[in-house]
Amino acid sequence: MKDTRVSVVEVGPRDGLQNEANTVSTEDKVAFVDRLAHAGCQRIEVSSFVAPKWIPQLADAEEVFAAIDRRQGVEYSALIPNVRGMERALLCGIDAAHVFLSASETHNRKNVNKTIAETLSALRPVVELAHAEQLPVRGYVSTAFGCPYEGRVAEEQVVGVVTSLVDLGVDEISLGDTIGVAVPTQITGLLAALAGVLPVDRISLHLHDTRGTAMANVLAGLQAGVTCFDGSLGGLGGCPYAPGASGNLATDDLLYLLSRMGYETCIDEDKLAETAAWLEAVVQKPLPSHARSIARRASGRA
Amino acid sequence: MKDTRVSVVEVGPRDGLQNEANTVSTEDKVAFVDRLAHAGCQRIEVSSFVAPKWIPQLADAEEVFAAIDRRQGVEYSALIPNVRGMERALLCGIDAAHVFLSASETHNRKNVNKTIAETLSALRPVVELAHAEQLPVRGYVSTAFGCPYEGRVAEEQVVGVVTSLVDLGVDEISLGDTIGVAVPTQITGLLAALAGVLPVDRISLHLHDTRGTAMANVLAGLQAGVTCFDGSLGGLGGCPYAPGASGNLATDDLLYLLSRMGYETCIDEDKLAETAAWLEAVVQKPLPSHARSIARRASGRA
Numbered sequence: 001m002k003d004t005r006v007s008v009v010e011v012g013p014r015d016g017l018q019n020e021a022n023t024v025s026t027e028d029k030v031a032f033v034d035r036l037a038h039a040g041c042q043r044i045e046v047s048s049f050v051a052p053k054w055i056p057q058l059a060d061a062e063e064v065f066a067a068i069d070r071r072q073g074v075e076y077s078a079l080i081p082n083v084r085g086m087e088r089a090l091l092c093g094i095d096a097a098h099v100f101l102s103a104s105e106t107h108n109r110k111n112v113n114k115t116i117a118e119t120l121s122a123l124r125p126v127v128e129l130a131h132a133e134q135l136p137v138r139g140y141v142s143t144a145f146g147c148p149y150e151g152r153v154a155e156e157q158v159v160g161v162v163t164s165l166v167d168l169g170v171d172e173i174s175l176g177d178t179i180g181v182a183v184p185t186q187i188t189g190l191l192a193a194l195a196g197v198l199p200v201d202r203i204s205l206h207l208h209d210t211r212g213t214a215m216a217n218v219l220a221g222l223q224a225g226v227t228c229f230d231g232s233l234g235g236l237g238g239c240p241y242a243p244g245a246s247g248n249l250a251t252d253d254l255l256y257l258l259s260r261m262g263y264e265t266c267i268d269e270d271k272l273a274e275t276a277a278w279l280e281a282v283v284q285k286p287l288p289s290h291a292r293s294i295a296r297r298a299s300g301r302a
Numbered sequence: 303m304k305d306t307r308v309s310v311v312e313v314g315p316r317d318g319l320q321n322e323a324n325t326v327s328t329e330d331k332v333a334f335v336d337r338l339a340h341a342g343c344q345r346i347e348v349s350s351f352v353a354p355k356w357i358p359q360l361a362d363a364e365e366v367f368a369a370i371d372r373r374q375g376v377e378y379s380a381l382i383p384n385v386r387g388m389e390r391a392l393l394c395g396i397d398a399a400h401v402f403l404s405a406s407e408t409h410n411r412k413n414v415n416k417t418i419a420e421t422l423s424a425l426r427p428v429v430e431l432a433h434a435e436q437l438p439v440r441g442y443v444s445t446a447f448g449c450p451y452e453g454r455v456a457e458e459q460v461v462g463v464v465t466s467l468v469d470l471g472v473d474e475i476s477l478g479d480t481i482g483v484a485v486p487t488q489i490t491g492l493l494a495a496l497a498g499v500l501p502v503d504r505i506s507l508h509l510h511d512t513r514g515t516a517m518a519n520v521l522a523g524l525q526a527g528v529t530c531f532d533g534s535l536g537g538l539g540g541c542p543y544a545p546g547a548s549g550n551l552a553t554d555d556l557l558y559l560l561s562r563m564g565y566e567t568c569i570d571e572d573k574l575a576e577t578a579a580w581l582e583a584v585v586q587k588p589l590p591s592h593a594r595s596i597a598r599r600a601s602g603r604a
Contacts, residue, residue, distance in 0.1 A: 184521050185563045209592070210596065211558050211592050211593070212516075212517050212552070213559055214514075215514050215515055215518040216517040216559060218518065219486050219518040220521065250514070256514070257485055257486075257513075257514070257518060261485050261486060261487045290512065294513070
């Protein structure tokens with residue numbers, strides 16, 4: 001029988017808020033994370049330990065971690081750029097470390113001012129610190145399906161980067177369609193190319209719906225055995241008036257597809273929808289998910 | 303080798319404009335159809351011969367048909383509700399007749415004030431008139447995956463309606479996800495249930511992206527052998543500020559997926575994009591497709 005369990009990594013509190021122009025209060029961030037956990041989210045990326053000068057929106061990572069109500073069975077993770085960030089994160093008691101680099105040299109250089117090789121070297125002690133504390137490490141591979149500067153990224157290039165991360169000891173890979181260009185054949189092809197590198201149950205898809213292909217890519221992933229997808233509640237981080245133009249795949253829309261296809265996620269759709277409505281009030285603007293559009297229309301606030 | 307040809311029925315001039323609040327001039331409608339044909343669209347639903355009192359936006363069907371520049375190889379079709387509409391359409395020289403009914407009784411009654419059985423009886427002479435003129439007939443089955451009044455529609459119910467249409471002599475069926483609730487498993491299931499009723503190359507999918515699942519449903523359709531999809535350029539007919547909340551799947555977004563997956567449609571993407579930009583100027587509001595959002599952002603008018 002097909003395994004129908006699918007897990008979702010909720011990246012709204014980090015990836016979503018990082019891309020919001022308005023800063024959200026620490027209190028609201030804590031409430032956001034706690035509401036997600038209450039709705040059944042089992043993997044929540046809480047914040048980032050990137051230097052505050054680079055991402056001021058998430059400068060309160062320590063305060064957020066100190067105030068959240070830790071639930072049993074929930075993994076509270078954070079984005080970690082380097083050893084300094086890892087040291088801060090360990091003091092906060094994170095449950096998992098998320099590191100990142102790009103599959104394309106140009107994007108990686110623009111993002112972290114290093115070559116891919118230099119980034120891999122810099123990540124080694126980060127992974128070692130995490131593993132010394134028995135923490136799992138997730139590695140984001142951005143621009144895995146296309147780069148804003150280089151265009152299409154060759155499969156071999158991505159396979160090389162993933163292999164290097166696995167060699168470093170990274171436990172799980174999240175393949176990012178950072179600019180939302182991927183189509184299902186690319187998903188299927190890259191997953192096949194990675195078959196010898198790490199098991200598919202250690203690969204997640206981090207999709208953007210820029211060109212309307214994210215959900216088709218989810219389907220291609222499911223068919224290839226992927227059991228973990230990243231989502232941002234309400235599509236937080238995207239622009240509501242440019243549908244899907246920059247945001248992550250919306251967790252609420254993802255849940256609609258998964259639950260009606262018979263997959264189990266442990267997430268309560270009603271509670272998640274309540275949290276999305278609450279979140280919209282917090283950020284004081286319409287969120288771009290289809291689910292929120294429907295809810296606003298139903299309440300006469302389309 | 304897999305057949306990579308996919309056809310698209312462009313329903314923007316009929317289904318799209320019918321759902322636009324602002325009336326578009328006859329001249330612009332003619333230009334719209336001619337631009338679509340020029341871009342390579344081979345199947346265009348030009349207008350509707352429903353009584354003008356019901357759909358005043360399309361009251362100029364005769365004028366539009368008289369003025370379009372007919373291209374060799376392009377099928378210019380129209381929506382036909384009854385014998386009176388068919389007689390008007392025949393005088394216009396349509397290439398194909400599109401008839402319609404719903405899979406659910408309540409939706410059908412609200413739409414045409416008849417039971418499904420009464421609708422089928424009323425369609426018989428329409429199909430006969432079309433066939434007497436050697437015109438192919440396409441039958442739309444609305445609410446094939448869900449009804450706003452009855453909820454989920456049983457597969458057997460849809461199979462029964464499709465079977466009745468095939469028995470009437472309808473040549474092709476377009477399964478409509480009218481309220482955009484379908485998920486890929488429903489697409490796969492219904493197509494399998496219809497396997498004994500008519501060949502898959504005579505089944506089209508008419509999808510709405512209300513919940514973000516349209517493109518995943520396209521993928522499920524392609525995998526099941528469907529080679530024809532309906533689209534509305536730019537997502538015309540939907541609301542740009544409620545992404546996908548009511549509109550048809552956008553042809554420009556569909557083309558992105560199809561072409562990058564290696565399917566051939568004969569449609570020139572650049573010319574289609576130009577037409578979408580032109581159309582946006584005509585209707586004087588942003589169109590909801592992802593492609594238009596990207597184009598507006600690129601030109602600084604997000």
